Amino acid sequence: MRPERPADAGWLALRMAADDEARSATLEPLINPLVEWLQAAHPAGTVNVVDLGAGTGSNAHWLAPRLPFAQHWTLVDHDAHLLSRADPPASFTGRTGKLEDIGRILAEAAADRHYPTALLTCSALLDVLNAAEIEAACAAAAKSSCAVLFSLSVTGNVSLSPKDPMDAALAAAFDEHQRRDGRLGPDAPATAEAALRRQGMKVRTAATNWELDATSAPLFRTWLEEWVEAAVEQDAGLADRSRQWVRQRLEQLESGELSATVGHLDILALPG
Numbered sequence: 630m631r632p633e634r635p636a637d638a639g640w641l642a643l644r645m646a647a648d649d650e651a652r653s654a655t656l657e658p659l660i661n662p663l664v665e666w667l668q669a670a671h672p673a674g675t676v677n678v679v680d681l682g683a684g685t686g687s688n689a690h691w692l693a694p695r696l697p698f699a700q701h702w703t704l705v706d707h708d709a710h711l712l713s714r715a716d717p718p719a720s721f722t723g724r725t726g727k728l729e730d731i732g733r734i735l736a737e738a739a740a741d742r743h744y745p746t747a748l749l750t751c752s753a754l755l756d757v758l759n760a761a762e763i764e765a766a767c768a769a770a771a772k773s774s775c776a777v778l779f780s781l782s783v784t785g786n787v788s789l790s791p792k793d794p795m796d797a798a799l800a801a802a803f804d805e806h807q808r809r810d811g812r813l814g815p816d817a818p819a820t821a822e823a824a825l826r827r828q829g830m831k832v833r834t835a836a837t838n839w840e841l842d843a844t845s846a847p848l849f850r851t852w853l854e855e856w857v858e859a860a861v862e863q864d865a866g867l868a869d870r871s872r873q874w875v876r877q878r879l880e881q882l883e884s885g886e887l888s889a890t891v892g893h894l895d896i897l898a899l900p901g
């Protein structure tokens with residue numbers, strides 16, 4: 630099973646180092662309370678984790694070694710090809726499935742392992758979902774009394790240095806492109822936070838921004854080109870000016886002048 634516009638495994642690999650660095654900011658505010666809650670709520674047995682939109686398994690790669698107890702991960706993705714490349718450092722089962730089946734996925738993961746699902750997590754997924762899908766995921770987690778960790782959701786806050794008058798127009802067009810077909814794009818983190826609170830969960834957040842500069846040039850270049858490509862797909866009127874903008878930005882990257890902050894947010898929710 631392959632989705633219409635599959636995620637690219639090369640892109641997922643390229644972003645891993647920046648994701649890992651960004652997530653280090655969550656250790657104290659989010660991972661410590663998560664570990665404490667999991668230890669108290671599931672004192673015996675294996676902790677059962679479901680990772681939605683798992684792709685090639687980056688989320689488990691980062692999180693599994695930071696959970697100091699036995700775990701079993703169920704990696705769920707609608708793209709069987711990406712899942713077949715996953716090899717995280719934890720006991721795991723790969724399962725093709727769609728977020729719309731979240732209730733059944735949580736129930737089956739619990740039945741397979743003979744333990745309730747303790748944690749529902751995802752990384753870099755929320756922006757491609759619509760409001761009903763996010764609502765369904767939060768409701769299913771609350772019904773299963775499991776913790777939630779939604780990691781690395783884009784916020785739409787992009788700031789480049791040095792600044793250029795065209796940055797804002799490109800950012801606005803990119804955000805609109807992300808909102809196509811009812812997707813939430815940069816509105817997803819606020820929607821998820823509100824949905825989790827409505828379910829009576831205790832919510833905390835931490836910024837997990839990418840800080841890009843010449844030391845992360847391969848990721849920076851690819852991100853920049855794809856950011857502009859999406860913006861121009863949204864607003865063809867930007868095409869001519871954007872070519873000059875990209876040329877100048879790549880020259881600045883090459884000479885070490887360019888840096889960028891790309892906003893992401895991590896959300897932890899614990900049953901109330």
Ligand SMILES: C[S@@+](CC[C@H](N)C(=O)[O-])C[C@H]1O[C@@H](n2cnc3c(N)ncnc32)[C@H](O)[C@@H]1O
Pocket residue numbers: 632635636641681682683684685686687688705706707708711726727728729751752753754757
């Ligand atoms: C940007 S990738 C992130 C992959 C991985 N979590 C990571 O951090 O590298 C988003 C993933 O979500 C999957 N995905 C998107 N929408 C989905 C849906 N409705 N149900 C299941 N998987 C979905 C895609 O196939 C892709 O693997």
